[in-house]
Amino acid sequence: MTKPERPLRADAARNRRLLLEAAAAEFAERGLDASMADIARRAGVAKGTVFAHFATKEELIVATVGHYFAELTALARRLLDAADSGAALLEFLTVACGNQQQHDLAFLQTVTEGDSEVTRLRNELHESIGALVDRAREAGAVRPDIIGTDIFLLICAPVHAVGFLAKPDPDLWRRYLAIIFDGLRPEGASPLPHPAPTWP
Amino acid sequence: MTKPERPLRADAARNRRLLLEAAAAEFAERGLDASMADIARRAGVAKGTVFAHFATKEELIVATVGHYFAELTALARRLLDAADSGAALLEFLTVACGNQQQHDLAFLQTVTEGDSEVTRLRNELHESIGALVDRAREAGAVRPDIIGTDIFLLICAPVHAVGFLAKPDPDLWRRYLAIIFDGLRPEGASPLPHPAPTWP
DNA sequence: CCAGAACATGACCTCTCGGTCAAGTTGCTA
């Protein structure tokens, strides 16, 4: 359902893009309660047009979260070539958190469990992060008992933590990313009380 | 609005307690979308009874999250007498996460911003955590650049991280609490890239 | 440039939600 067989008409393609942008913005601001009507208004189209492109609200969420995963995957793959693998992992987390600070869409993924397309993109992201973490671990940049899934789960922690403040400094998440990253280093690591999670 | 002037009638007091329990359970399961009707059904009363006790949904949320804060505050104060202040802080985080794993109500606090009663209880919790952290810092159990507000913000991180897994092991959060707590230790701490947040 | 397919529109449907209230029921006190 990602790419239609026949190419879209020019105006339809434009509207689809506007809708996805509006959806990302509305979901980030209002959470799951963002209404289809508001998304349509923000995109500058009528309500019916939204449903012409995405049959249900869930389908729109799927498209939005899919795009979100794909972006992170591309970032992770780009960083696989970096010379310093430890710095590459930190860079990945930093850019991912920065994205999330602007547009927090991570919560959407809980709604899309069961969708095959999202699952595929999610697995791709997981795999890319796994490769990034493996390199960092082999280089001794992170503790040996950490795996890719751990990082996958911890990506959102810094931004989420900051969210409990009413008017947080937009860069405060960097503080918590640094703390968590210190917890990932091999120096002074205490034994973990629970085995690594299995995927999925 | 916490304590009524006149004591409640026996049946009313019982219903109020049942309602708060039902609300906590429903909010934890369904999030903010939990409906007043479902909460009423779960408590075994009619819908009108809910509104007889809590005039609006927000008022019910306020009562629920207030109770949540009060519990954590009591826990923090209890631990202030512990011999090992570092272990006491870890114990606080462990019990808090364990609570949250059963009943995740932390997200409710974002809705109740502006309510004076919740703000008071929230400040009390913040203060209690501050005392706990101060003791741990003076004992050299946590790095010197950490303050109580940091811990306040990080409480929910381990459970939240685990939430991205579809069917997570109910104890997996202990792994991420251990990682984050390692990041809080003085050994091998790197300089933090952002100053501590101000309260509130 | 025009015919017709592709697309956009907004009034309309149904359903569920938070919230109200007159009428009935129950616990407490004198």
Add this chain to the structure above:
DNA sequence: TAGCAACTTGACCGAGAGGTCATGTTCTGG
């Protein structure tokens, strides 16, 4: 135990949600 205030009940309301569709508009290939 009688009587009244306190409490409960469930039918009801308006608002707003997701979703539909007949009609009107616009792009595009020939």
